Amino acid sequence: MKRAILVILDSLGVGELPDAKEYGDVGSHTLDNIYKVCGKLNINNLENLGIGNIEGVNGPNKSNAPKGSYGRAMELSKGKDTVTGHWEIGGVILDKPLNTYPEGFSEEIINEFLQKTNQKGILGNVVASGTEIIKELGAEHVKTGYPIIYTSADSVFQIAAHEEIISIEELYKMCEIAREMLVGDKAVGRVIARPFTGEEGNFTRTSNRRDYALNPFSKTMLEYLKENGMEVAAVGKIEDIYNKKGVTKAVHTKNNMDGVDKTLEYMKEVEEGLIFTNLVDFDMLYGHRNDAKGYGKAIEDFDGRLQEIYNNMSDDDMLIIAADHGCDPTTDSTDHSREYIPILVYGKKLKNGVELGTRKGFTDIGKTILDFFNIDNEIVGESFLDKLK
Missing domain, CATH: 3.40.720.10 (Alkaline Phosphatase, subunit A)
Structure with a gap:
C-alpha cells in the first residue's frame, strides 16, 4: 500500500x-x-x-x-x-487560454445575471483586488444590497457580498446561476463566491469562499x-x-x-x-x-x-x-x-x-x-x- x-x-x-x-x-x-x-x-x-x-x-x-x-x-x-x-x-x-475580461463583463452577461438572479443592480464589474474592492464598494453594497461583481487577469467571475446583507446560501445560489451561464463562448474557468463581514473601514473576507469550476x-x-x-x-x-x-x-x-x-x-x-x-x-x-x-x-x-x-x-x-x-x-x-x-x-x-x-x-x-x-x-x-x- x-x-x-x-x-x-x-x-x-x-x-x-x-x-x-x-x-x-x-x-x-x-x-x-x-x-x-x-x-x-x-x-x-x-x-x-x-x-x-x-x-x-x-x-x-x-x-x-x-x-x-x-x-x-x-x-x-x-x-x-x-x-x-x-x-x-x-x-x-x-490550446487556447480561458476567457478573461480585462474591461469587465459585457452588458449582455450582466443583464442575464440580473434577470436570472432577480437582482436590481450590481456594483463593480471591473478588474480589481478582492480586498481593495470591498474597501471601495463595501459600504455602498451594505446600503444598496447590490452584489459586487469583479474579475482579475484570471478567468474568473467573482461575487463579493456581506454575509449579513446577502446570506451565504443566497450568494452560493447566485454563483451556481452564474456558473450555468458562463459556458461556451462566454466560459470562465471559475465562478467564485467571496463573502465578507465587518463594518466600513474594517471589512474582512471570510473562509466561506467557494469556487465553481468547469469540468476538465x-x-x-x-x-x-x-x-x-x-x-x-x-x-x-x-x-x-x-x-x-x-x-x-x-x-x-x-x-x-x-x-x-x-x-x-x-x-x-x-x-x-x-x-x-x-x-x-x-x-x-x-x-x-x-x-x-x-x-x-x-x-x-x-x-x-x-x-x-x-x-x-x-x-x-x-x-x-x-x-x-x-x-x-x-x-x-x-x-x-x-x-x-x-x-x-x-x-x-x-x-x-x-x-x-x-x-x-x-x-x-x-x-x-x-x-x-x-x-x-x-x-x-x-x-x-x-x-x-
Whole structure:
C-alpha cells in the first residue's frame, strides 16, 4: 500500500518562461525576487530537498547532497490561470487560454445575471483586488444590497457580498446561476463566491469562499486513479478546481497551516492513493498583494512543517512539491506571472539527488503519479519515475 502526496505551493514560480513577454511577465521570478527583498530565508528543509539546485534558481542555498530530486517544468497550455496550471498537472492541456475580461463583463452577461438572479443592480464589474474592492464598494453594497461583481487577469467571475446583507446560501445560489451561464463562448474557468463581514473601514473576507469550476476538458489523473480503486483526497481548493471530477473525499481549509494539518490527517487516514493539496495563501495573501516579505515568511512556515510530513510517510510513499504558476510579488503587476514551476520529489525508497531537468510540461507530474501506481493512461506527458528508481 502506498500513497502519492502532491503539495502545490500556489504561485511559487521559479523564473519566467520563454514566452513570458507575450504575457507581460518579463523579469518575473517569484522565488528569487522574494530573496532579493527578504535576504536569506530559513528554509533548510526545502534547500535539503534541492530547491536551490533547480536550474535558474539563485536565491536559496544549493545542496551538495540533496535528500530529494529536483527540476522545473514548462507550461504547455496557453494562459497562467490557477485552473489552467492544475488541469495541466492532471493531464489536460489548453490550446487556447480561458476567457478573461480585462474591461469587465459585457452588458449582455450582466443583464442575464440580473434577470436570472432577480437582482436590481450590481456594483463593480471591473478588474480589481478582492480586498481593495470591498474597501471601495463595501459600504455602498451594505446600503444598496447590490452584489459586487469583479474579475482579475484570471478567468474568473467573482461575487463579493456581506454575509449579513446577502446570506451565504443566497450568494452560493447566485454563483451556481452564474456558473450555468458562463459556458461556451462566454466560459470562465471559475465562478467564485467571496463573502465578507465587518463594518466600513474594517471589512474582512471570510473562509466561506467557494469556487465553481468547469469540468476538465478531458480525462485527468484524478479520474484514472479513482477508476482504479484509489482514494483521491483533495485538500483546499483542489475539489473546486477539478469540479469534483475524480475526487473521492475532500476538505476545505482556512489557511496554509490548516492545509498542512488536513494533509497530515489524510496521511493517517488514506491507505492507498493520492493526497492532493493546494496551499493558497502564497498566492491569495501575498502574491496578489505584492507582499514579498509576507510571502517569504509563508515559505518559511511551510518549510517548518515538512518534517511532520516526512514523519508520516511510509517507506513506499512519494512526496511531490510543485506550483501551478507564478505570482511575483515584486513586480508592478498584482496578477499571476508566466513562470516555470519547481518540482521536488522525495521518497524513502526513491533515489535522491537526481536532477530532473526542465520538463516539457506540467503533465509530467500527473504522468509520473499514474506510473507510480502502474496505471495505464492516455494523458500527454513523460514520467520521470524511472529516474528515481
